[in-house]
Amino acid sequence: CGPDTMTMDITVLPIPVADFTPDVPLGCLSDTFTFTNNSTLGGSYYWDFGPEANPDSAYTYNPGPITYLDSGQQQVILFVDVLGCTNADTSLVDVQPLPIPDFVITPNDGCTPLDVAFTNNTTPNPGDIWAWDFGNGNTSASQNPGNETYTTGSNDSIYDVWLTVTSSGGCVDSLLQQVTVHPLPIADFTPLPDTVCALESVGFLNNSVGGSNFDWDFGDGNTSTTISTSHSYATAVTYTVELIVSTSFGSTG
Secondary structure, eight states: OOOOOOOOOOOOOOOOOOOOSSOOEEEEEOOOOOOEEESSSSSEEEEEOTTTTTTTTTSSSSOBBBSSOOOOOEEEEEEEEEETEEEEEEEEEEEEOOOOEEOOOOOEEEEEEEEEEEEOOOOTTTTTTEEEEEESSOOOSSSSOOEEEESSSSOOOEEEEEEEEOOTSSSEEEEEEEEEEEOOOBEEOOOOOOOOOOOOEEEEOOEEEEEEEEEEEEESSSSSSSEEEEOOOOSSSSSOOEEEEETSSSSSS
């Protein structure tokens, strides 16, 4: 008997290309991260962005932006499947932490002119850049700036104080605090009348502005704390009457 021969074609499919590039391989915790897929088209794709990512996975060729919940090196894996042939690519993105600005204003509330000190409680790291905006037109690049003076006119003024910290990796965060400055009260009164006979009553009309506490000294050893008041004098001499006006914030006028 003669020989027999059988032939069969075997199709060998290529291994797909799995390749991607992080658009931002080094970024900050507040950044969004995107990826460019250079892999073979026409397959299925699975992205694993790691447990700290939001979202942590995707199934599209070009995934949307990713954010990370924690800093550090994050591993990203792309799995590619084309007609049952698979491949994978891995890359790292470096997520750097944000600086955490922290400072105290002393005092943060008071009467004009208000002298204010700033205590920087931010944990410093090498290469940090400090940027203060005191809200009064003054700025500083010092880690520990000097005092600032705040003033106001007839109404309360609120100043925004910003501390912006930039890390050596270019990550930025800011903290806002406020200084409230209250105006001084204006003491003013009218005696009604300013000349009387002994034992006659003199009225004192309080014309003060901005006060909440009133201290009268009638010049003869007697005092009063009413808003407007009256007083009579037993002895016929000239008396100097003083009115001290203060506010609940400690301002006096």
